[in-house]
Amino acid sequence: MNNVSADMDYQETIRAAAQAFIERHQGEHLGDLGQLLSRTIDHLVESFEVKESFANHLVHQAYSNVLAVIGRQRIDLQASAEMTVVISDPIRGLAWSVPVHLIYEHLIAAGHGKPVSPAT
Numbered sequence: 510m511n512n513v514s515a516d517m518d519y520q521e522t523i524r525a526a527a528q529a530f531i532e533r534h535q536g537e538h539l540g541d542l543g544q545l546l547s548r549t550i551d552h553l554v555e556s557f558e559v560k561e562s563f564a565n566h567l568v569h570q571a572y573s574n575v576l577a578v579i580g581r582q583r584i585d586l587q588a589s590a591e592m593t594v595v596i597s598d599p600i601r602g603l604a605w606s607v608p609v610h611l612i613y614e615h616l617i618a619a620g621h622g623k624p625v626s627p628a629t
Contacts, residue, residue: 520567523553523557523559523564523567524567524570524571524574525571526553526556526557527549527552527553527564527567527568527570527571527572528571528572528574528575530548530549530552530553531545531546531549531568531571531572531575532575534548534549535575539616539619539621540620540621546568546569546572549564549568549571549572550564550565550568553567553568578598581598581599581600582596582597582598583596583597583598583599584597585597585604588604588606591609592608592609592610593606593607593608593609594606594607594609594612595607
């Protein structure tokens with residue numbers, strides 16, 4: 510039983526490292542998910558000396574967790590203003606104020622925005 514527990518702790522530690530790596534580097538790979546996941550797998554293989562197939566499995570679990578976190582974040586329209594957007598995570602009880610100019614500079618100007626008709 511101790512071996513099973515130790516294996517689960519080890520897997521959880523490596524998966525958490527993969528998730529942290531993905532969260533830290535996802536902004537560098539906005540248009541190329543495959544490159545981000547491949548880079549994360551390489552990181553686990555090099556840093557933790559795990560087999561590539563095992564790293565691949567844990568990276569995909571970690572990315573699923575990242576998607577779950579992303580999926581629960583919302584724009585708080587009542588707290589947002591003309592020049593700032595407030596993004597909240599109701600599960601964790603956190604909120605972040607982001608200046609609109611940063612959204613423009615880092616996402617829209619970089620080609621990651623979808624053009625829509627101007628608001629009237």
